[in-house]
Amino acid sequence: MENTDKVLEVQNLQIDLKNREQPLRLLEHINLTLEKGRILGLVGESGSGKSLTCNAILQLLNPRQMAVSGSIRLHGRELTSLPDKEMRRIRGREIGCIMQNPMNAFTPVYTIGSQFMETLRTHNPSLSKAQSREQAIRALADMNLPEPARLMKCYPFQLSGGMLQRVMIAVSMCLRPALVIADEPTTALDVVNQLRVLRELHRLRTECGTAILLISHDLGVISQLADEVAVMQKGKIVEQAEVHQLFDRPAHEYTRTLLNARPLTALSGSKHAVKQQ
Numbered sequence: 636m637e638n639t640d641k642v643l644e645v646q647n648l649q650i651d652l653k654n655r656e657q658p659l660r661l662l663e664h665i666n667l668t669l670e671k672g673r674i675l676g677l678v679g680e681s682g683s684g685k686s687l688t689c690n691a692i693l694q695l696l697n698p699r700q701m702a703v704s705g706s707i708r709l710h711g712r713e714l715t716s717l718p719d720k721e722m723r724r725i726r727g728r729e730i731g732c733i734m735q736n737p738m739n740a741f742t743p744v745y746t747i748g749s750q751f752m753e754t755l756r757t758h759n760p761s762l763s764k765a766q767s768r769e770q771a772i773r774a775l776a777d778m779n780l781p782e783p784a785r786l787m788k789c790y791p792f793q794l795s796g797g798m799l800q801r802v803m804i805a806v807s808m809c810l811r812p813a814l815v816i817a818d819e820p821t822t823a824l825d826v827v828n829q830l831r832v833l834r835e836l837h838r839l840r841t842e843c844g845t846a847i848l849l850i851s852h853d854l855g856v857i858s859q860l861a862d863e864v865a866v867m868q869k870g871k872i873v874e875q876a877e878v879h880q881l882f883d884r885p886a887h888e889y890t891r892t893l894l895n896a897r898p899l900t901a902l903s904g905s906k907h908a909v910k911q912q
């Protein structure tokens with residue numbers, strides 16, 4: 636019987652760079668499964684293929700540039716064969732994104748409030764303006780953002796990176812996507828804001844049951860939040876294991892190298908701190 640808790644299933648994903656004498660393989664045999672309410676950390680050095688994997692899931696790769704094969708299913712539904720229009724609906728509604736530079740996710744000339752309300756009403760046209768405003772303010776307050784009614788009137792450049800990240804998580808809290816792809820969500824933040832964002836991501840999965848694919852260079856972040864970790868090297872997954880097992884008994888040489896390369900302070904005293912709060 637089909638496991639209904641399976642949110643994302645990536646099978647045998649392969650990506651080749653076209654328009655060359657010999658196609659260049661960028662991703663090879665990627666297999667990932669993510670269940671409801673679980674967080675899968677994706678780690679690996681720069682250029683190992685983390686962002687390509689995410690962009691393939693989001694169907695954002697240019698087919699003239701990249702040849703993509705394999706299967707990507709969301710709740711059992713194959714995404715690779717969906718028309719663009721349907722995929723646009725799925726992005727945002729069923730798959731949320733939290734990116735490293737949240738400024739890119741907002742239009743600079745509109746207020747936070749108008750963009751938040753517009754997003755809510757696009758995905759739920761029966762909402763009145765007043766209802767969407769009320770919902771947005773409640774969600775911002777829920778994110779522990781100060782003076783949410785005033786914040787609605789601000790433009791994106793008036794907020795810090797950490798605040799914008801939390802606005803994006805607030806949007807996800809309202810839309811309750813099945814899957815959130817968080818690509819280096821804390822990399823650009825100071826430690827206080829990092830902890831706030833991690834806490835809210837943790838809340839997103841516990842309160843909404845959202846499955847989260849978390850990409851991070853920071854093994855401290857992964858150890859605090861992820862249930863499971865996949866390690867990528869040169870376009871392949873070289874090891875995948877439960878977080879405790881991976882940190883305590885890394886099986887692959889490359890994982891050991893990554894763990895040995897982390898700053899000594901990255902994990903001390905903070906292990907699983909977010910989950911415990």
Ligand SMILES: Nc1ncnc2c1ncn2[C@@H]1O[C@H](COP(=O)(O)OP(=O)(O)OP(=O)(O)O)[C@@H](O)[C@H]1O
Nearest residue numbers: 652661679680681682683684685686687688700852
């Ligand atoms: N549009 C593109 N054209 C050519 N090569 C690309 C393109 N996008 C990615 N690549 C190559 O694919 C490989 C994987 O890139 P990817 O961006 O997925 O790495 P990453 O693990 O996300 O790195 P980082 O942590 O620096 O973001 C790299 O070798 C990169 O140069």
